[in-house]
Amino acid sequence: MARSVTDEVSDLSRLDRRATSVAHLFRDRVAQTPRGEAFRSPEGAGWTSLSWEQTRDRAYALAAGLVDVGLEPEERVSVMSSTRMEWILTDLAIMCAGGATTTIYPTTVEDDVAYIVADSGSRVVVAETPEHVEALRHRRAELPDVLAVVVLDGEGDGDWVLTFDELEARGTALLAAEPGLVDARIDQLTPQHLATIIYTSGTTGRPKGVRLTHDNWTYIGAAVDSIGILGPDDLQFLWLPLSHVLGKMFLILPMQMGFPTAVAGDVTKIVDNVAVVKPTFMAAAPRIFEKAYGKITTMVAAEGGVKAKLFDWAFGVGREVGEIRAGGGEPSGVLALKYRLADKLVLSKVRDRFGGRVRFFISGSAALNPDVARWFDAAGLTIIEGYGLTETTAPATVNRPDPQANVFGTVGWVLPGTQVRIAEDGEILVKGPGVMTGYHNQPEATAEVLQDGWFATGDIGTLDEQGYLTITDRKKDLFKTSGGKYVAPSHIESMFKGICPYASQLVIEGDGRKFVSAIITLDPDAITAWAAHHGMAGDSYAQIVSSPQCREMVQGYVDELNSQLNRWEQIKQFHILDHDLSVEEGDLTPSMKLKRKQVIQKYKSELDAFYAES
Structure with a gap:
């Protein structure tokens, strides 16, 4: 609880x-x-x-x-x-x-x-x-x-x-x-x-x-x-x-x-x-945790055999212990013995890759996939997610390292001295000493977002009875399909990164369209390691991601994602880019947030082709 x-x-x-x-x-x-x-x-x-x-x-x-x-x-x-x-x-x-x-x-x-x-x-x-x-x-x-x-x-x-x-x-x-x-x-x-x-x-x-x-x-x-x-x-x-x-x-x-x-x-x-x-x-930023998760899990999976089975068993035990601790308990009996063995053989070695003394990590700047957070938690590496903007001097809310006060998928409790409320349209409003005085030389833009001390964040979210804030999406990123159904893209994109360990970016489109499509990029390190075990050792990134084997592998993960989505949210078509998105090319902000509109415009012809075919 x-x-x-x-x-x-x-x-x-x-x-x-x-x-x-x-x-x-x-x-x-x-x-x-x-x-x-x-x-x-x-x-x-x-x-x-x-x-x-x-x-x-x-x-x-x-x-x-x-x-x-x-x-x-x-x-x-x-x-x-x-x-x-x-x-x-x-x-x-x-x-x-x-x-x-x-x-x-x-x-x-x-x-x-x-x-x-x-x-x-x-x-x-x-x-x-x-x-x-x-x-x-x-x-x-x-x-x-x-x-x-x-x-x-x-x-x-x-x-x-x-x-x-x-x-x-x-x-x-x-x-x-x-x-x-x-x-x-x-x-x-x-x-x-x-x-x-x-x-x-x-x-x-x-x-x-x-x-x-x-x-x-x-x-x-x-x-x-x-x-x-x-x-x-x-x-x-x-x-x-x-x-x-x-x-x-x-x-x-x-x-x-x-x-x-x-x-x-x-x-x-x-x-x-x-x-x-x-x-x-x-x-x-979440991308750092996603890359570490992808690198470790794909490396072990590629080795296969007893080592991969031991790894999966140990993380299964770790997740079970994590759930017990989240409820206020501690493992006992046979589970306690299994956990000590799992920790000695596998989990402690993962922690050692990060120096062996980490009490917790803090994730901010973009949404962290809950499954990635649970994987780290199973290893004994707690990630607490927070939420804030430049306009709120960084954090307005944050989870706590205590297992009972760290709810995956939420961005935690409000900081003392700050207030958060949800507007009628679902927008998150923040008030407190951390809120900016305004935008430099832009009084009109300031007046648009600051009313009676309340800052309109532009994010959509919910507050539960225990005070945990959950972010749904950016207000401006929500879109409606031609069938009249709303889709929250960043939520779906985050889900995919937890499902597919090879994923770097997923960018979905469907505004006014009959169905949802996507641009996908794969992590260069992870996919190169995968390729070495699938007869493509030494091939370039572009050769790997354009291969039928890679397409089939990614399709499997997209199918898994779709099984967890409403029908109108499901990705019907996708294109794998022959390169990853980057800060240098203007696809990501320097804090590794996706510039969705730019990316969609940049690859408009690839996306338009899906709908022309339909």
Whole structure:
């Protein structure tokens, strides 16, 4: 029996005692645990660490460097970089200088970069590569407000472009003359000062800049702290893009609670790095969990024999134990003996792939398939799913690690201090200290989504009697077939990823059509391993996915999916692409969310052909 939100005991005093600003929060953390580890990051063949005191010294020098360049309070600094230690130091420096961080994904196209820098009124741009700098230089006439560009991996020009080291050196010199400069800037900050502008990666039109205050961020830190799921003894592994609200939120929590964070942004090395770092928790987009699930299960299935049978048996035992624990019990008798054996032979080895110390994972940004969550749970790797948007400063709701308070398929309970209600048309509305103040330079767009403090999320969902929120779909993604039946695409797409371990993406179409069709892509690693056992070793991805054997295999999984759907939701036709969808090609947002409308438009001819044939 799942627990109710009314059963939870939260330390609500933390909400009332939250810091004045992010910079105050950082300064307080340094005062509390100056020699405690703050961050570690890859360096050469190993990892190097910074204490909170060392982090402060570097952040203050960079903050003074920004002041020396000419940054005034609440003026913006754009940061365009992958996840790395310099990103974190820059963001802290901006906060301590009284400025506001504007985040830009390093993969953002030149037109959008120029738009974001100009629209935000950024005075400084911190860019990762010489290519980024050249793109800015090419648009310099459109960016009259930019005083300087700071490059992380490149050379300065003695004029407009500074290196990161040069910025830090200028700040160090200024602090030698005015040692109280940065603390004075921090002292001037109030909760309602602008801290961040995050431009949504939206699926159409120009991105909108979400304005988040210091109070938005410190509230989120205090609210997560109040529910007691994390503490100073935890170790975070952080790979998320820091230009995304979820990644940025995971820079606030260490300052709130004092735990260290290992930072490494290379997505291809997540599992390898986790095995070395041995974190106690990590946040990720569902695609990361889906890939791990697919890779492990398909690898074992391909080996077959006794090993595959043992693996399936062990996970069956793990699921049985998970169900008992969700009901408040513990395995006993024969089941307890079977579980100890299953854990020793199989389940513990899966946990060891993730370092062996993970207490739980956090999934956000898109819907996680419940079957994937149950598979991880069976291995003793709990995934708690949360829900929020850039406009709510990341989480508005989250499940809890307690088996009785983690209901698969839901996004959990509302955070203390936040309210959630369902409008008459099913739209989820959110109110609370985490809700943005508005969209930058867009009062009309702000008025459309903010009414009396309630933010209209654009998502459709339900709240059950125990307080668990379930997301049905994006309001704008729901479509109606020509027969008048509504279809919720993301729900079906998530279901398929739990059924087919080879799946990468499923994109369904059927708006105004007689039936539902789909574009399917397969995970390159998983399908290559499959092909090696089906007489296609060495074949290219395109050759594999276009083969009759692959088509037959995928059809089997589509049939399994259809058996769980209403007749009007079932996929009657599908096309397997000869390549996967990607961020680089504009099919996915940098946080790995599907840009459904773009993908459907991109492959319109393939989809139209299904209906022409019918």
